[in-house]
Amino acid sequence: MALYSEKVFDHFRNPRNVGIIEDADGVGEVGNAVCGDIMKIYLKIENDTIVDVKFETFGCGSAIASSSMATELIKGRPVSEALELTNKAVTEALDGLPAHKLHCSVLAEEAIRAALLDYYKKNNIPYDKSKFPEPHDEHDHEAEEEA
Amino acid sequence: MIYADNAATTSLSPAALSAMTDILAHCYGNPSSLHSVGQQAAEVLQDARERMARILNADPKEITFTSGGSESDNQALRTAAHLGAKKGKKHLISTAFEHHAVLHPLKKLEQEGFEVTLLPVHENGIVTAQEVAAAIRPDTALVSVMFANNEIGTIQPIAEIGAVCREKGVLFHCDAVQAVGHVPVDVKAMNIDLLSLSGHKFHGPKGVGALYARKGVRLEALIEGGAQERGKRAGTENLASIVGMVTALEEAVTDLSAKQARLTALRDRLIEGLEKIPHGVLNGDRNARLPGNVNFCFEGIEGESLLLLLDDKGICASSGSACTSGSLDPSHVLLAIGRPHEVAHGSLRLTLDEQMSTQDMDEMIDAVTEVVQYLRNMSPVWRNLMEGKQDFIIP
Numbered sequence: 001m002a003l004y005s006e007k008v009f010d011h012f013r014n015p016r017n018v019g020i021i022e023d024a025d026g027v028g029e030v031g032n033a034v035c036g037d038i039m040k041i042y043l044k045i046e047n048d049t050i051v052d053v054k055f056e057t058f059g060c061g062s063a064i065a066s067s068s069m070a071t072e073l074i075k076g077r078p079v080s081e082a083l084e085l086t087n088k089a090v091t092e093a094l095d096g097l098p099a100h101k102l103h104c105s106v107l108a109e110e111a112i113r114a115a116l117l118d119y120y121k122k123n124n125i126p127y128d129k130s131k132f133p134e135p136h137d138e139h140d141h142e143a144e145e146e147a
Numbered sequence: 148m149i150y151a152d153n154a155a156t157t158s159l160s161p162a163a164l165s166a167m168t169d170i171l172a173h174c175y176g177n178p179s180s181l182h183s184v185g186q187q188a189a190e191v192l193q194d195a196r197e198r199m200a201r202i203l204n205a206d207p208k209e210i211t212f213t214s215g216g217s218e219s220d221n222q223a224l225r226t227a228a229h230l231g232a233k234k235g236k237k238h239l240i241s242t243a244f245e246h247h248a249v250l251h252p253l254k255k256l257e258q259e260g261f262e263v264t265l266l267p268v269h270e271n272g273i274v275t276a277q278e279v280a281a282a283i284r285p286d287t288a289l290v291s292v293m294f295a296n297n298e299i300g301t302i303q304p305i306a307e308i309g310a311v312c313r314e315k316g317v318l319f320h321c322d323a324v325q326a327v328g329h330v331p332v333d334v335k336a337m338n339i340d341l342l343s344l345s346g347h348k349f350h351g352p353k354g355v356g357a358l359y360a361r362k363g364v365r366l367e368a369l370i371e372g373g374a375q376e377r378g379k380r381a382g383t384e385n386l387a388s389i390v391g392m393v394t395a396l397e398e399a400v401t402d403l404s405a406k407q408a409r410l411t412a413l414r415d416r417l418i419e420g421l422e423k424i425p426h427g428v429l430n431g432d433r434n435a436r437l438p439g440n441v442n443f444c445f446e447g448i449e450g451e452s453l454l455l456l457l458d459d460k461g462i463c464a465s466s467g468s469a470c471t472s473g474s475l476d477p478s479h480v481l482l483a484i485g486r487p488h489e490v491a492h493g494s495l496r497l498t499l500d501e502q503m504s505t506q507d508m509d510e511m512i513d514a515v516t517e518v519v520q521y522l523r524n525m526s527p528v529w530r531n532l533m534e535g536k537q538d539f540i541i542p
Contacts, residue, residue, distance in 0.1 A: 036477070037449065
């Protein structure tokens, strides 16, 4: 099937880091069930490094693959690097996504950022507010496609 | 491999294929030509028209061959609307869960100044003849109700609706694309004025269909440029496909009641098996549905990932989720029967074929049960439901 790249299929069929972290240092959830996709990211952080990450996703094949790839890209990396993760990087690592599925990679980026924000807030760590724009309230697929 | 997407399309019947290759190899004439080669083709065409008319209980002159169900629907709606407009009737009635080949032309007619009423279809996916009767006004030009729904398979009370329309003098179009070849269809007994059908839904070829128009209902041509099909559809006839379609249809309606009974038993076995999956629900009436249609919603998961994982297990299915439609909204059919968005995204349609076995049903039950559980285990929605943080929509 040429619907998705081999990489997307690989991460969809064998998703990495599925599950939850009971004592997570940061948890972020984005999306909504009405739109058909929700991502939840759990982070374990030690010495400013993401030592473990897990995800749960309700969504299509590319949503699951984007979550899986995003967790792989930040696992073992410093928090500062995870903060810079873009949807573009997720998409490229997956060898591309169909245009109408790009919002899945945006959700992955937003979910990680939401988890990091949760970590900062829980631990009273000062953070750069400009790095945390409000996530898309309206989960606007089309606007993201154009971006 | 189990191909359970027969509502999307069917495999080509070997008898139809053989009839088609025979025509392609030996009957290349243009039925409009006056010489013997052309007249041989004209005879084959006439024979095909008579055979199709017999199956529908129509007159051969009432059959127009088209490129398929969508063209037939478009032509039927434009014809009926414009015939009505000539008499000052500009009100059209249909249902909320018609195929887009009906809904989109209706939208266009609305822009042309027609008024459209879309009747609700309730949770069981059935509109009643009483509701149709109540919606008919003095200025109603057309009632268009599908014979059986393409997604949830529910069969509409067509004979009753036909009787209401005939009594009130309103044209009745029936999109019977999913029904012809699967359940008995009799245009006279059911008082149908216009009926659409498509060859590839009953093991005929793609790209060919037919439009029945009762004598006296003058079709408006969508394609101009020749006198083919009595001037109602220009273009040299697609003879091989027409013959293939008619061959497949004759085959489909042979021993139809026995086939229906066999398929219904398979369907019910599949439904009973899938009903054991918790927090799932059958979409559409359990009994008034096509013998081969099974459609469920499973809470907490999304349909596209379900389809892809079933495909990995060798099962071809379909879903009404937004992600499978390429649009933002899930299936308008599932929304029309009252399924909320978050549940409609988790839909699965399995449409059967008479060649399937009970083992195939059991294999599908096992595969769907396993994949639904696997996806639920990675779903944050499912976790919230299980932990009581949100309420189940499907009990």
